[in-house]
Amino acid sequence: xxxxxxxxxxxxxxxxxxxxxxxxxxxxxxxxxxxxxxxxxxxxxxxxxxxxxxxxxxxxxxxxxxxxxxxxxxxxxxxxxxxxxxxxxxxxxxxxxxxxxxxxxxxxxxxxxxxxxxxxxxxxxxxxxxxxxxxxxxxxxxxxxxxxxxxxxxxxxxxxxxxxxxxxxxxxxxxxxxxxxxxxxxxxxxxxxxxxxxxxxxxxxxxxxxxxxxxxxxxxxxxxxxxxxxxxxxxxxxxxxxxxxxxxxxxxxxxxxxxxxxxxxxxxxxxxxxxxxx
Amino acid sequence: xxxxxxxxxxxxxxxxxxxxxxxxxxxxxxxxxxxxxxxxxxxxxxxxxxxxxxxxxxxxxxxxxxxxxxxxxxxxxxxxxxxxxxxxxxxxxxxxxxxxxxxxxxxxxxxxxxxxxxxxxxxxxxxxxxxxxxxxxxxx
Numbered sequence: 001x002x003x004x005x006x007x008x009x010x011x012x013x014x015x016x017x018x019x020x021x022x023x024x025x026x027x028x029x030x031x032x033x034x035x036x037x038x039x040x041x042x043x044x045x046x047x048x049x050x051x052x053x054x055x056x057x058x059x060x061x062x063x064x065x066x067x068x069x070x071x072x073x074x075x076x077x078x079x080x081x082x083x084x085x086x087x088x089x090x091x092x093x094x095x096x097x098x099x100x101x102x103x104x105x106x107x108x109x110x111x112x113x114x115x116x117x118x119x120x121x122x123x124x125x126x127x128x129x130x131x132x133x134x135x136x137x138x139x140x141x142x143x144x145x146x147x148x149x150x151x152x153x154x155x156x157x158x159x160x161x162x163x164x165x166x167x168x169x170x171x172x173x174x175x176x177x178x179x180x181x182x183x184x185x186x187x188x189x190x191x192x193x194x195x196x197x198x199x200x201x202x203x204x205x206x207x208x209x210x211x212x213x214x215x216x217x218x219x220x221x222x223x224x225x226x227x228x229x230x231x232x233x234x235x236x237x238x239x240x241x242x243x244x245x246x247x248x249x250x251x252x253x254x255x256x257x258x259x260x261x262x263x264x265x266x267x268x269x270x271x272x273x274x275x276x277x278x
Numbered sequence: 279x280x281x282x283x284x285x286x287x288x289x290x291x292x293x294x295x296x297x298x299x300x301x302x303x304x305x306x307x308x309x310x311x312x313x314x315x316x317x318x319x320x321x322x323x324x325x326x327x328x329x330x331x332x333x334x335x336x337x338x339x340x341x342x343x344x345x346x347x348x349x350x351x352x353x354x355x356x357x358x359x360x361x362x363x364x365x366x367x368x369x370x371x372x373x374x375x376x377x378x379x380x381x382x383x384x385x386x387x388x389x390x391x392x393x394x395x396x397x398x399x400x401x402x403x404x405x406x407x408x409x410x411x412x413x414x415x416x417x418x
Contacts, residue, residue, distance in 0.1 A: 099379075135304070189306040
């Protein structure tokens with residue numbers, strides 16, 4: 001359907017817009033979404049579609065980028081990691097931290113905000129120390145369009161499907177047909193910023209976090225950028241801090257910098273507490 | 279009419295609901311306290327710091343203040359001191375201080391500022407509702 005050269009041009013375009021690297025090996029994944037968007041826009045051929053994409057007719061770039069991200073994201077995704085956060089990770093991070101100190105959590109990439117808001121909701125619902133520490137939650141993404149939507153905090157029913165109904169009732173207000181807006185207190189409790197995780201000049205300015213959620217993005221990078229991203233994230237962790245990846249991802253394949261930790265609910269990676277690592 | 283707070287939210291008739299202002303710079307904490315108190319039947323107002331609280335109180339008084347200590351612009355103790363110097367009934371608004379600090383000198387400082395009660399964080403939903411009820415003078 002798409003020639004090799006066309007595929008490469010498309011991948012270059014995607015890389016510039018999202019930082020995601022797609023190789024021939026991911027061709028099926030990319031093509032499936034192209035077909036989806038060609039149908040939605042009634043494009044007769046790939047050439048027509050690509051022209052539409054590049055001219056951003058009808059905001060097609062955003063639709064296209066979203067086809068790679070939004071469908072996959074929803075509240076309380078990988079809930080076992082959230083259970084691990086409140087069950088084990090925070091308890092470990094609090095050791096030696098006096099009450100009132102900051103607990104810093106980074107969701108990157110955060111897409112349209114479901115993940116960082118899920119963290120805030122989860123803490124409110126499940127962590128009895130929520131008022132004892134200063135909780136800072138930062139959501140970052142390379143794509144400014146999704147960040148704008150994250151800041152707006154309006155979600156469709158699909159994004160909320162995994163949330164218990166009483167949680168939806170407590171923290172969301174109806175904002176139109178199939179639109180639910182998260183309450184202002186929750187919106188205020190999460191900060192959003194644009195970050196490309198392969199650019200250390202950008203990641204460095206955010207300082208060190210106790211826990212980083214970086215799910216399902218490294219799989220889209222090539223080996224070199226994956227290593228760079230992992231090293232950047234390592235620098236963004238406090239010694240002893242944790243990073244949670246998507247359930248199909250493995251840090252051990254990327255870099256030996258982190259220790260693997262197995263908890264009751266999840267496997268996570270830890271920046272060694274003492275040394276500088278690697 | 280106000281015989282019990284053990285009933286569910288909305289058990290009180292509207293004009294009988296006590297109003298509580300939660301003063302805390304952390305949005306998550308405000309939400310947590312709001313929820314605990316709303317569930318217990320209180321009506322909630324929020325402020326991000328002492329200055330905003332004073333401004334809002336001048337517009338509409340409340341029955342109880344739940345006040346964090348460390349806040350930007352105006353901290354909790356300065357806010358309570360300032361409040362106690364106001365004219366009229368406003369000065370007498372009961373204030374429950376919530377703080378992560380737990381040393382006797384912190385308790386003393388709060389008492390000197392004019393706090394009525396002091397709870398050390400973390401505070402469970404039940405505890406907060408219980409002390410708010412007590413400080414609002416609601417018979418149980």
